[in-house]
Amino acid sequence: MQEVAEFRMPKSVLYGRNSLEKLGEQSKKLGKRAFIVTDTIMENLGYVERCIKQLNTKGITVITYNKVNAEPTNIHVLEALTICKEGKCDFIIGIGGGSCIDAAKAVAVLYTNGGEVEDYVQKDMEIDNDPLPLIAIPTTSGTGSEVTSVAVITNKRTDVKMMMKHPSFTPQVAIIDPILTRSVPPHITAATGIDALCHAVEAYISKVSQSLTDVLALSAIESIMKYLRIAYEDGDNMEAREAMMIASLQAGIAFSNASVTLVHGMSRPVGALFHVPHGISNAILLPTVLEFTKISAVKRLAEIGRNLNKDLYSYSEEEVANYTLAEIKKLCFDLCIPNLKEYGIDEIEFENAISKMASDAIESGSPGNNPRVPSNNEIKQLYRECFNYQYEDSIKTLGS
Numbered sequence: 001m002q003e004v005a006e007f008r009m010p011k012s013v014l015y016g017r018n019s020l021e022k023l024g025e026q027s028k029k030l031g032k033r034a035f036i037v038t039d040t041i042m043e044n045l046g047y048v049e050r051c052i053k054q055l056n057t058k059g060i061t062v063i064t065y066n067k068v069n070a071e072p073t074n075i076h077v078l079e080a081l082t083i084c085k086e087g088k089c090d091f092i093i094g095i096g097g098g099s100c101i102d103a104a105k106a107v108a109v110l111y112t113n114g115g116e117v118e119d120y121v122q123k124d125m126e127i128d129n130d131p132l133p134l135i136a137i138p139t140t141s142g143t144g145s146e147v148t149s150v151a152v153i154t155n156k157r158t159d160v161k162m163m164m165k166h167p168s169f170t171p172q173v174a175i176i177d178p179i180l181t182r183s184v185p186p187h188i189t190a191a192t193g194i195d196a197l198c199h200a201v202e203a204y205i206s207k208v209s210q211s212l213t214d215v216l217a218l219s220a221i222e223s224i225m226k227y228l229r230i231a232y233e234d235g236d237n238m239e240a241r242e243a244m245m246i247a248s249l250q251a252g253i254a255f256s257n258a259s260v261t262l263v264h265g266m267s268r269p270v271g272a273l274f275h276v277p278h279g280i281s282n283a284i285l286l287p288t289v290l291e292f293t294k295i296s297a298v299k300r301l302a303e304i305g306r307n308l309n310k311d312l313y314s315y316s317e318e319e320v321a322n323y324t325l326a327e328i329k330k331l332c333f334d335l336c337i338p339n340l341k342e343y344g345i346d347e348i349e350f351e352n353a354i355s356k357m358a359s360d361a362i363e364s365g366s367p368g369n370n371p372r373v374p375s376n377n378e379i380k381q382l383y384r385e386c387f388n389y390q391y392e393d394s395i396k397t398l399g400s
Contacts, residue, residue: 005210008167009147009253010136015176015246017238020047020137023093024054026173030133031090036064037080037104042096042139045183051095051137063087068096070277072103073154074117074162080107084132091133094171097192098143098152098278101136105151105169108132117153120164127168136171139180141231141244142192142279144199144252146174154272160360161268170256176249178242186232189244190335191279193228196248197221197328198282202261203254205293205300206369213258216250218307223247225308225327232335263289265366266379269357274345283337287329288386294321296372301325333391340387350387354380 014022027034034055042048043066052062065080084092084107092111094104106117108131120127136146145151149170154161184192200220203213223243230240266289267281276284294301301321306312308327312320340350358379361367367374374382 005212005257007210007212007257008149008170009256010171010174012173013147013176013249014174015249017179017242018177019175020050020177020180021054023051023135023137023175024058024060026135026175027055027060027091027093028058030135030172032060033087033089034060034062034091034093035084035087035089035107036062036093036095037068037107038064038066038095038100039068040066042066042100047095047139047180051093063089068100068103070097070099071154071271071275072099073156075156076103077106077110077117077153081110084111089132091135093135093137095137095139097138097140098145101138101143101145101171102151102153104134104136105145105171106153106164108134109166109168117164118155118162120166121162125166127166131168133173134171135173135175137175137177137180138245138248140184140188140192141181141241141248142195144196144248144255146171146176147249147252148256150256152268152278159272161272163268163364163366174249176245178238178245181241181245182235182238184235186235187336188279189232189235190228190337191277191283192248193224193231193244194283194286194332194335194337195279196244196251197224197228197331198263198286199251199255199260200224200247201286201290201304201328202263203251203258204304205297205371206258206261207371208369209258213254216254217258218304220247220250220254221304222307223250225331228331229334259369260366261370262293262367262374265361265364265370266357266382268364269360270340272360273353273357274350276343276345280337280343283332284340284343284389285382285386287325287332287391288382288389290325290328292374292378292382293370293372294325297321300371329391337391339389345387347387350383354383357383
């Protein structure tokens with residue numbers, strides 16, 4: 001029997017087409033001065049202006065910080081925090097990809113608790129004061145940050161991606177509007193979609209998975225495998241966009257409560273040192289890491305495969321686990337996920353960074369939740385295998 005497990009998510013989740021129109025109604029419950037954390041892309045698309053108009057109609061004053069980029073840093077957080085404090089804001093709205101939402105989370109916690117971003121990295125830390133209320137509005141289907149208790153911020157002093165995990169980082173409200181993802185280009189749709197797949201698969205095979213997260217993870221995997229190709233090929237297909245938003249939500253709740261594992265542990269150093277966006281680095285690493293993990297996760301990988309294909313119950317667990325890996329590799333191949341060399345990373349620079357990346361990956365703690373816990377040398381070898389990984393050489397299906 002499973003031990004008592006704790007399950008956390010935002011107090012309120014609004015989802016569906018045009019749910020952004022509920023922002024004003026939700027915001028008026030939180031105060032009169034709003035602070036928006038975003039980027040220039042969201043401004044250029046008109047999404048920030050839509051938010052401001054809604055807030056103004058409710059008599060809410062708005063201050064905006066728009067300098068977040070694909071890899072948010074402690075510098076972004078401190079700049080935004082200063083502006084937020086000067087404006088004496090009552091609540092925060094994070095709109096954009098996971099980077100904007102993660103930065104907003106950090107500002108919300110630091111506003112009421114002080115200190116530096118790095119002060120919040122230690123495991124099992126206590127946060128004394130409630131953060132400023134946060135409304136998270138994702139515009140990609142991938143990070144799941146709108147429903148998680150995790151924020152990832154790069155420390156510019158050390159070139160380390162710092163993962164902060166505490167219930168205080170969970171947004172109070174999440175607004176999931178699939179219409180906001182129609183403008184996402186195919187390569188970002190692919191990278192963020194595989195990021196969501198990583199979240200779901202890692203949550204399902206994690207050593208600390210639980211019954212509730214299993215249900216969400218399996219549902220997310222099934223939807224992503226069915227709809228991600230469609231969203232990639234036809235960004236205006238709202239059925240696919242909506243399914244991917246819900247899958248990202250499910251995967252986010254799943255991993256926030258069950259933890260990510262080796263893929264994310266190895267991905268953060270790649271992003272920090274070589275400025276590879278989080279979703280892309282996860283996607284690049286996923287097939288190789290799952291191959292390494294398979295020997296200790298055959299049963300769970302087979303359960304994923306049988307959930308995807310109900311005709312596989314007569315096959316052995318080993319065969320179905322191989323099927324699962326093949327389907328994931330085929331998806332990455334179809335979405336034109338590059339390897340690290342194709343992404344443009346210099347091989348000599350990468351080799352010189354491998355020792356630091358392996359140490360940083362282990363230090364993150366995530367690899368410890370992997371069914372097969374790697375040694376430092378094994379992580380180094382995995383990085384080398386990922387550098388010039390070839391999908392077409394590794395895809396095998398049942399009967400092939």
